[in-house]
Amino acid sequence: MANSASGEAVLERALRLLDAVKTAPSPSVAELVAAAGLPRTTGYRLVRSLRELGLLEVSADGAVCVGRRVWELAQQAPISRTLRTAALPFMQDVNSVVQQSTQLSVLAPEGVLIVERLSRHGAVVNPAEVADTMPADRTSMGHVLLAFAAPAALKAWRHQQSPDPLTEDSRLQRELAEVRARGHSMLKGLINEESAGLSVPVLDQRRTAVAALTVVVPRDSPDLLQSLAALQTASRGISRVLQEK
CATH class of the missing domain: 3.30.450.40 (GAF domain)
Structure with a gap:
């Protein structure tokens, strides 16, 4: 799995975004990326990938929330x-x-x-x-x-x-x-x-x-x-x- 310049794996950075959704109420994409402590370009790219996978959703007013697929996976735990x-x-x-x-x-x-x-x-x-x-x-x-x-x-x-x-x-x-x-x-x-x-x-x-x-x-x-x-x-x-x- 590819790593960032800091040695952090993509999965670890994606998890930081998901964790940030939990702590920041209805953040915008920019607020979410900042809360996760990620570079802007990297963060936006990961948010886009997570949306495509159904792990994040963005509402009409720009607020980010956890996607339905996360809930579906959680039900199998x-x-x-x-x-x-x-x-x-x-x-x-x-x-x-x-x-x-x-x-x-x-x-x-x-x-x-x-x-x-x-x-x-x-x-x-x-x-x-x-x-x-x-x-x-x-x-x-x-x-x-x-x-x-x-x-x-x-x-x-x-x-x-x-x-x-x-x-x-x-x-x-x-x-x-x-x-x-x-x-x-x-x-x-x-x-x-x-x-x-x-x-x-x-x-x-x-x-x-x-x-x-x-x-x-x-x-x-x-x-x-x-x-x-x-x-x-x-x-x-x-x-x-x-x-x-």
């Missing part, structure tokens, strides 16, 4: 075909009971990756979006994923943090120990002052977290126990389906 497919019916059940946002997430080196999200009209503010990454040490879903993480996943996450929260923050260490003991996490007002995140792990046969199942509810909701029961029932159901696959 194991995380969509297995975890998301198994979880979705149970998430819909939780959503109908709690009447607030319900989401599924996994632990990634960068943080907590949102795999699926269901909401309701009038639900409390929830900034999480599918494919977003949120901080693991500041979210209830992150706490259950860290508390029940497989050693390799935990090591990869810690490697990306600077400084390492698990050595720097004794409060986080205590909280994760409590999460392991009680089997769920609830954090109020950290991401949004008006909301609380309530999360349980989806466990495999080794009692390791495959994912986190979360509801985002009003901070002073009187229905937290009901929400927790719905999450726990759904989590067991997802685990059972995954083990049968």
